[in-house]
Amino acid sequence: MNYLLGAFKPACNVSITFSDGKNRKQVPMKKENGQTALVPLFHSQDTISGKVCIDPYQGKKVEHNGVKVELLGQIEMYFDRGNFYDFTSLVRELDVPGEIYERKTYPFEFPTVEMPYETYNGVNVRLRYALKVTVTRGYSGSILEYQELVVRNYAPLPDINSSIKLEVGIEGCLHIEFEYNKSKYHLKDVILGKIYFLLVRIKMKNMDLEIRRRESTGAGANTHVETETLAKFELMDGTPVRGESIPVRLFLAPYDLTPTHRNINNKYSVKYFLNLVLVDEEDRRYFKQQEITLYRLKEDASA
C-alpha cells in the first residue's frame, strides 16, 4: 500500500528557505484560496538568497534532469486567465542532471535584484513575485515548488506636494470651497483639510469623504476599469449655514491602500481619488472627485 501511495506522491520534499528568513519582515498576503498567509517582504535592489533543500522520501531516489531556481515577476490578468506576463525572470541552475538519494541543499543568490513593481492584488489584475524551484524530470513530470514574495518599494518624499484647493458648486444652489492639505499622501498619512460653505440652499443630510480606487487594465478597446470605494468617512452631519467651515481629518492607516501605480508594464494602472459627496434630504448626491497620489514612505522616515 505504501508503495502504491508513494507512486502518486512526489518523491521528495522541496523547501525554500531564505538566508535572512529569521529577521526578514513578513507581511500577510491573501492567497488564491482566500486564506491569508505570512509572506516575506522584499524591496527592490534587495539580494534574495537562501537555500533550496531537496529531501527525498525514505528509500526513494530522485532522478532528475537538473534543478533550477527562478525568480519570477508576473502580471496576471483575470479576464485573460492563464496568461502570465513575466516581466522578470532570473534563473539559477542548481544541479546538473543526476540522482538524489538523500537530502541535498543548494544555496542560491540573486544579488541586488531589480524589482520595479510592487506586489499588487487587484480586482482584475495581479502582480506577483515568486521563487520557483523546478526539479526537471522526464515523463513522470517535473517537481515544482513556489515561494511567494511580497515586494514593496519605498518612494522618497515628493519634492512638490501642493495642496488641492477647489471651488465648486451648482449655480444658485450650493457653492463650496474645499481644500486638502496635500496632493500626495503616503499610506499612513492623514488627510487634513476643510470644506468651506459659500452658499447653501439645499438641505443636507450628510457629507462624506470617500477614497476610491480606480484600477484600469488592458489597453485600447480592451481597457477594463474597475472602481472600488475603499473608505467612506462621514465628515458632516446635517446642514451647515453659509460661512461654516467643516474640518477634514482622515487617517489613511486603517484602510487597505496601495501606492498609486501608473501604467505598470503597460498592463494596468491603479489610481486613487478623494471623492467628496454631499447627500441631500432627498438622497440626491452631489460629488466632486479629486485624484490624489499615494506613495509608500519608508517607515522610519515617516515617523
Place this chain on the structure above:
Amino acid sequence: MRTLAGVEDEEKWLAEGIAGIQHNAFFMHRALDANNLREVLKYSALMLSELRTSKLSPQKYYDLYMRAFDQLRQLEIFFKDESRHGLPVVDLYELVQHAGNILPRMYLLCTVGSVYIKSKQAPSKDVLKDLVEMCRGVQHPIRGLFLRSYLAQVSRDKLPEIGSDYEGDANTVIDAVEFVLQNFTEMNKLWVRIQHQGPGTVREKQEKERNELRDLVGKNLHVLGQIEGVDLEMYKETVLPRVLEQVVNCKDKLAQYYLMECIIQVFPDEYHLQTLEALLAACTQLMPTVDTKIVLTQLMDRLSNYAASSPDVLHEFLQVEAFAKLSNAIGKVIDTQLEMPIVGAMTLFVSLLTFTLRVHPDRLDYVDQVLGACVVKLSSVPKLEDARAMKQVVALLSAPLEKYSDIVTALTLSNYPRVMDHLDDGTNKVMAMLIIQSIMKNDSCISTADKVEVLFELIKGLIKDLDGTNVEELDEEDFQEEQNSVARLIHMLDNEEPEEMLKIIYVVRKHLMTGGPQRLPFTVPPLVFSAVRLVRQLEAQGGDIAGEDVPATLRKIFQILNQTIEALSSVPCPELALRLYLQCAEAASDCDLEPVAYEFFTQAFILYEEEIADSKAQVTAIHLIVGTLQRINVFGVENRDTLTHKATGYSARLLKKPDQCRAVYACSHLFWVDDPEGIKDGERRALRIANAAQQMVNATRGSSGPVTLFVEILNKYLYFFEKGNPHITPSDIQSLIELINTEMLSDNGNTTIHSDPFFSSTLRYIRFQKQKGGLMGEKYDLIKL
C-alpha cells in the same frame, strides 16, 4: 389625531433607540470586561450610532442621550486605564478617529480627549481646541447641541482655569475662556438654527422645543461665570464682547432674550456696572421683537439690589455714571423700537426710576429727569388707553411716594403733575388717592400754601369734575371714599403760623369751591373746621394778627366761612350748612364777636325757614339750634330775646305734638342758664314753657306714648327744681306725678306702674335724693310720693 399618532410613533422610536443602546452597551461591557479594545470601540460606536436619529423631539432625544451618556462614563474609566487596553492615550486619540460615522466618532473623541487632558500628556488647551474644532462636523442642530453639551460637560473640570491642575505655563485661563466661548458660540448658532428645520407649520411647536434646549446653551455662560481667574479686565476685554457679539449677530429673538437674561444673571453685579456701556449698547441692537424692556428691567433690578446691598459700592455707580448711561440706553431703546407698546416704555421708566431711587436717593433731579422723559414719551402718543400702561404709570408715580415718605419731596418734582396729566380720569383719581394715602400713612403735614397749591393741582381729579367725565358712571361708594379722603387730607394741611395757615385755607377754598354740588358736602366741613381751628388759635393768642398781604383777622375769617357755608347751602345741603353755621356762631361767640355770631344765627334761621322742610330734619335742627343757643352767652338781651323767641316759636310750630313737646321743653333751657352770672330772667318763662309743654302732651293724649312725654317733662321739672327755680314747687311736681300715675292706669289696663322703667327710675331718683339728706334732701322731702 395626527399629533397623537406622532407622539405614539415617537415613543416607539425612543424605545427602539433605547433598546439599541442597551443591546450594544451589553456587548461593549462584555468587551470591557475582556479588556478587548477593538471590540469596545466597535460596540461603543454602534451604541452611539443610535444617537444619529432624526426622529425624536429634543425632549425624547435628551432621554436617549442621557442613556448613552451613562455608558460613556464607563468607557471613560476604561480609557483611563492604560493597562487595560495597552495603548498610549495619544494613540487611542487617533484610533477613535477611525470611526466612519461622525457622531460616534466625535463622542468617542471627546471621551478620549478628556482622558488625554487628564493624563497631561498634551497641553489641555491643544486638546480642547482640537475637540471644539472637530465638533464642527456635526451641523445638525439637535445632535450638534447635545454633542457640544457633552463636550462642555466632560471638559468642565479640566479647564485650565486658575487654581486647577491643568493650568500651567502653556495653559492659561485665557485658553479656558477661549474654549468655552467658542463652544458657546457654536452651540448658539446651532440652537438658533433649529427654527429653520422643518416646515413653517410646526413653528410654534418648534419654538417650544427650542425653548426646552436653551439651558444647554446657557450652561456655557454659567461656566464662564464660574471660571476662576476671569477678572474684570478679562471679562471686559474678552468675555463680554465675544458673548455680546454672538448675541447681537444671531438675530434671533428667543436667543437674544434668553442670553441677555443669562448674562445679567450669571455674571457679578460689579462687572455689569463696569461694563454697563457695552451691555446697554447691545440692548439697543437687539431684534425689535425682543422684549428689551424685561432685559433692561432685570439689569436695573440687579444693579439696584447691588446698590442696596452695601453703601460702599455706591461710589462705583457714580464713577461709571450709571444713571446717565441707563437713561441714555432706555431713551435709545424706546426711540428705536417703534413697535414697543407704550406699556413697555413705561415699564422701563419704572425700572429706571426704581434704580434711581435706590442708587441716588439724594438726586431729585434724576427722578425729575426720568419723569420728564416719560412725559415726552407720553406726549408723543395719543391719549393713553392701555390699562397696563396706565398701571405702570401709576407705579411710576407711586415709587417716589414710597421712597420719600415725605410727600413734600414729590411736590417739588416739576414733571410729576405733567405725568399725571396723561392719565385718564379714573387712573388719575387712583393716583390722587395714592398720594393722599401716602400723606396719611406718613402723617406728613403740608405746611405752605405753595405746596398745597401743587398738591391740589395733583389731586385735582378728586377735587373737581374733569372735562368729559361721565358723572353717571361714578360708583357712589368709590366717590364717597374719595371725597372722604380729600376731607381727611384737608386736616393734614397745617401750619403754626396763622398767616400762612390762612393762605392755605384760601388756596384750599379756591380749589374746593370748584368741586360742584356733589363734593361740597364732603369737603366743606373739614375746611370749615380747619378755619374754626385757626380762629380758636388766634383767639388763644389774643386776637388778630396783622399780616403783610393777607391780614389774618377774625372777622375776615368769619367772612370767608360765611361765604363758604353759603355755597354749601345752595348745593342744596341745608342741614349740613345749618350745623356749620351753628359751629361758626359758637366760635364767634367765643371770640366775643356778637354781631358775627348773630349773623350766623340769622343764616341758620333763614335756612331753617326756607330750606329745611322735612319734619324730622326740622326736629333735629331745632334741637341743634337750641343747644347752641343755650351755650352762647355773647348776646345782649335784645338779640338773645329775638333768637330765643324765634327758637321757641319754631318749636311750637313743629308738626307732631310729641316733637313740639320735646322741642318746647328743650327751649325751656334757653331761659334758664345754669350759671351764677347767667341769665335768669326767664325763670317764670321756663315754667311757662314747661307748662305749655304739658298742655301739648295733653293734646297728644290718645296717641301712643304721652306717658313718656310726661315723664320727660317731670325730669325737666326735677332739673329746674334742683337748680333752684323758685317757680317750680314740690306740689307742681307732685301733681305731675299723680297725673302720670292716673294716665298710666287709664291708658292701658295691661300696663303696670313698673312697666315704664323710665318713670320708675325717676321715682327711684327722687327717693334716693330724699334719703340722701342734706340740702337737696330737705328740698326733696317736700315732695310726697
